[in-house]
Amino acid sequence: MECSLPGEFTLGLIAVLALVLAAEFVNGWTDAPNAIATVVSTRVLSPRRAIVMATILNIAGAFSGTAVAATIGTGIVDASVINLTTVAAAMIALVFWSTFAARFGLPTSESHALVAGLAGAGLAVAGPAVLLWEGWEKVIIGLAFSTFLGFLGGWGLTIAINKVFGHSHRSGMREIFGKLQLLSAAFMAFGHGSNDGQKFIGVFALALVIGGILPTFQVPLYVVVLCSVMMGIGTSTGGWRIIRTMGMRMVKLEPYQGFAAETGAASVIQAASIFGIPLSTTHTINTSIMGVGTVKGFSAVRWGVVRQVVLAWILTFPICGAISWGIATVSLRVF
Numbered sequence: 001m002e003c004s005l006p007g008e009f010t011l012g013l014i015a016v017l018a019l020v021l022a023a024e025f026v027n028g029w030t031d032a033p034n035a036i037a038t039v040v041s042t043r044v045l046s047p048r049r050a051i052v053m054a055t056i057l058n059i060a061g062a063f064s065g066t067a068v069a070a071t072i073g074t075g076i077v078d079a080s081v082i083n084l085t086t087v088a089a090a091m092i093a094l095v096f097w098s099t100f101a102a103r104f105g106l107p108t109s110e111s112h113a114l115v116a117g118l119a120g121a122g123l124a125v126a127g128p129a130v131l132l133w134e135g136w137e138k139v140i141i142g143l144a145f146s147t148f149l150g151f152l153g154g155w156g157l158t159i160a161i162n163k164v165f166g167h168s169h170r171s172g173m174r175e176i177f178g179k180l181q182l183l184s185a186a187f188m189a190f191g192h193g194s195n196d197g198q199k200f201i202g203v204f205a206l207a208l209v210i211g212g213i214l215p216t217f218q219v220p221l222y223v224v225v226l227c228s229v230m231m232g233i234g235t236s237t238g239g240w241r242i243i244r245t246m247g248m249r250m251v252k253l254e255p256y257q258g259f260a261a262e263t264g265a266a267s268v269i270q271a272a273s274i275f276g277i278p279l280s281t282t283h284t285i286n287t288s289i290m291g292v293g294t295v296k297g298f299s300a301v302r303w304g305v306v307r308q309v310v311l312a313w314i315l316t317f318p319i320c321g322a323i324s325w326g327i328a329t330v331s332l333r334v335f
Contacts, residue, residue: 013211016084019091020207021230024200026095027110028058028234030102031282035192038258038289039185044178054189055235061193062228066219067276068195072202074217075135076115077122079209085331086125086324087207090117093323097316106312109280113320114199115139120321124328142279145272150284153264155291161256162295177255184262191269192281193228199278201227252300253292261288283313 009017035058036050045053073079077086094113101108115136122130165173204223208214253261265281265288272279286309293301 009213010211012084013207013213016088016091016207016211017204019088019095020200020204021226023091023094023110023114023203024197024227024230025234026098027196027200028055028231029237030098030108030234031110031192031196035189035262035281035285036185037285038253038261039181042178042181042253042255042258044181044255044258045185050185051236053186054192055232057186057189058193058197058235059228059232061190061195062197062201062231063224064190064194065273066198066201066224068198068273068278069202069205069219070217071135071138071276071278072114072199073206073209073219074202075132075138077118077130078126078132079206079217081126081130082122082210083125084207084210085328086118086121087203087210089121089124089324089327089331090114090320091203092327093117093120093320096323097320101312106309108312108316109282110196111142111199111278111280111282112313112316114203115278116317116320117324118203120323120325121328123321124325124332138277142272142277143283145268145277146279146281146283147287149268150265150287151291153268153291154261154288155264155295157260157264158257158292158295161260165256174255177259181255181259181262184259184266187266188262188269188285191266191273193231194273195269195279196281197228197231198273200231253289257292261285261292264288264291280313 036045036054039045040047040050094110094117097113098108098110119131161177165176168176201219201223204227205214205217205219208220208223209217214220262285265285268284268288269279269281290301290306
């Protein structure tokens, strides 16, 4: 990380950077609740304590590396042919869609909203050539990671726990896994920061390159500080409807199930972060919870709620892409 301070800023660049920070705030507000939904629903932690823990560990996770930031900043769209309007359009689309979905308690993927927004605006400015296959390959791999490995992680860990502790008394299991779930929830919160937090760090750095502040893509220390703290502030505001949807409405969880869901999801997220793969923490923890629930039988999962969540996932790409494309197209004609 570089510690050098930035040079001169234009009003346009400042406005775009403010939009990136607003998107990072929304990320903390609407996506970070994924990290603590299970530990709150199993009553291992109170909502207030869970949010404090998630805020601290989200910030810590964002400091853990820059591999994902580099993928977002240099691998999704060609920075040499886009402008600040492109970045602004993507951020507006993300903030609008994520806030709209959150009002209905639906956990959307800020990861997919971000890449769809960048793609939509990039297409409006420079056409298909602006998209970089190497980065999109990682996005596709991330989709597989979050969907299939998330499900298998939660499912496999639950089966293993049942085999080892199958004859244990329920109160004893609750005490053991109540303590272990503190660790798994912390792991999940850290994982969210290490992957999702980095995405907006990458966009912030990309805007600095486009605005002429940075000569080449790099991640200055002040960018990490600004974005991670903004995400932490967003996390501290809650996101109670999303917590209720994931932790209470989709599957009724016991502490051992919450531990399995969080540990399975966080392991997948951490592995992806190491390799610079931007995946959806929302998809990962959601599918992990589904995997945990299906161990008891498919009837243990409220599939009506799952359908609503999956619909929000599916709509994220086209809606965010279309909104950012429209904003960028209008901006080009007006300005």
